Amino acid sequence: MNSIFFEPLALKNKTVPNRFLAQAMEGNDGEKGGPSERTIDRYRELAKGGWGITVIEATSVWETSLARVNGLILNKKNLNSFKRLIDELRRRNSEGLVFIQLTHSGERSGKFSEIVTLTPGKAGPRYLSSDEIERIKDAFVEAALLAVEAGADGIDFKMCHGYFCGEMLRPANTRDDKWGGGLANRTRFFREALAEIKACLKDTAGFIMGSRVSMYEGIRGGCGTAGRDEIIEDLSEMLDVVRCMDDLGMDFVNVSAGIPALTGAITRPTESSKYLVYHQLRYAKTVKDMIQKEKRSLKVIGSAYSTFKEDAPVIMEEMLGKSYVDLCGFGRQIFADPLMPEKLRRGEKVHWCLLCSGCSKLMAAQMNDGCIIYNPYYREANRNFKA
Numbered sequence: 001m002n003s004i005f006f007e008p009l010a011l012k013n014k015t016v017p018n019r020f021l022a023q024a025m026e027g028n029d030g031e032k033g034g035p036s037e038r039t040i041d042r043y044r045e046l047a048k049g050g051w052g053i054t055v056i057e058a059t060s061v062w063e064t065s066l067a068r069v070n071g072l073i074l075n076k077k078n079l080n081s082f083k084r085l086i087d088e089l090r091r092r093n094s095e096g097l098v099f100i101q102l103t104h105s106g107e108r109s110g111k112f113s114e115i116v117t118l119t120p121g122k123a124g125p126r127y128l129s130s131d132e133i134e135r136i137k138d139a140f141v142e143a144a145l146l147a148v149e150a151g152a153d154g155i156d157f158k159m160c161h162g163y164f165c166g167e168m169l170r171p172a173n174t175r176d177d178k179w180g181g182g183l184a185n186r187t188r189f190f191r192e193a194l195a196e197i198k199a200c201l202k203d204t205a206g207f208i209m210g211s212r213v214s215m216y217e218g219i220r221g222g223c224g225t226a227g228r229d230e231i232i233e234d235l236s237e238m239l240d241v242v243r244c245m246d247d248l249g250m251d252f253v254n255v256s257a258g259i260p261a262l263t264g265a266i267t268r269p270t271e272s273s274k275y276l277v278y279h280q281l282r283y284a285k286t287v288k289d290m291i292q293k294e295k296r297s298l299k300v301i302g303s304a305y306s307t308f309k310e311d312a313p314v315i316m317e318e319m320l321g322k323s324y325v326d327l328c329g330f331g332r333q334i335f336a337d338p339l340m341p342e343k344l345r346r347g348e349k350v351h352w353c354l355l356c357s358g359c360s361k362l363m364a365a366q367m368n369d370g371c372i373i374y375n376p377y378y379r380e381a382n383r384n385f386k387a
């Protein structure tokens with residue numbers, strides 16, 4: 001197996017033991033917002049795979065912004081169960097780093113939660129006031145500090161896939177208060193939240209912070225367009241967002257694309273849309289080129305490597321070998337075979353994701369979700385599935 005996969009990577013004052021990153025993947029199996037036994041079992045299995053970084057799935061900063069009915073929530077009440085989850089991960093993968101992805105689902109929240117929006121005049125979701133946005137920011141800060149207490153190495157401040165912080169960034173956010181309009185206002189939320197988190201961290205200055213972004217959302221006025229009425233891809237503004245992350249002293253950017261609920265083929269291509277994955281490779285390279293050219297230090301994580309199935313190692317080798325990314329992120333593959341990195345290291349047979357969309361289908365139906373091909377529990381759930 002190519003040794004480049006197992007080259008360590010310095011990240012802040014820590015070392016990532018290899019270049020495999022387990023992306024945030026919602027399993028929708030929490031219990032009252034805390035990780036359940038099933039959640040812990042899933043991550044325990046993943047830990048055996050020896051991933052360089054494991055990102056704990058989208059975890060809400062408060063109770064009324066959930067996209068999944070059994071989604072995770074990081075609050076004081078659930079702190080001990082998060083501590084236990086992280087302990088279990090460390091026990092089986094002592095060298096790998098653990099991040100928690102913090103989110104607010106905004107207009108992508110489920111009906112059982114509260115669907116809110118930033119854009120005035122939209123029918124349906126409740127329009128958030130400026131003060132409410134301030135409170136959401138407080139909740140991100142509080143959750144980040146709880147992530148430190150839970151023992152995580154870092155956080156992924158989720159700004160991708162059309163959730164609250166992604167909606168905030170896009171040109172179509174035309175709010176006329178300090179949260180909308182020009183890019184300085186649209187980046188205010190994460191700039192201020194990050195500054196506040198940093199100010200509170202003090203003696204935990206080694207805590208790693210980064211963000212996952214959708215470089216192009218594929219909607220009019222979305223991230224990766226040049227204005228509220230534009231649909232054509234233009235990455236200039238999103239590159240400025242990445243520059244801003246670097247200026248703030250963030251440590252990584254996880255490059256993704258699309259909005260799963262609206263333009264899902266962009267985020268997670270399937271067999272019939274698999275060539276869309278090359279856009280994601282290009283986005284990661286474009287970001288890395290800018291970082292290298294401007295001598296910036298953010299590390300770049302690429303996404304959607306499951307799409308390549310058994311060719312993933314070849315693509316990984318090329319992307320890492322040419323320094324187009326620092327880490328390669330796998331989503332659906334972590335469900336198909338949580339042991340993948342360790343199996344590749346040992347030269348063992350890997351169960352490759354078949355891009356069947358079974359996990360997405362279960363998730364959309366608000367069921368526990370996982371791999372319906374290789375995992376008997378989800379195979380059975382799929383058999384009993386009624387759309």
Ligand SMILES: Cc1cc2nc3c(=O)[nH]c(=O)nc-3n(C[C@H](O)[C@H](O)[C@H](O)COP(=O)(O)O)c2cc1C
Nearest residue numbers: 023024025026057058268304305306307330331332
């Ligand atoms: C069932 C499911 C759950 C997901 N959960 C998350 C999540 O919690 N956070 C996130 O940023 N992306 C999430 N994603 C997106 C994946 O992390 C990843 O970007 C996408 O599947 C494409 O990568 P892949 O080709 O390696 O699967 C999810 C995708 C699926 C299919």
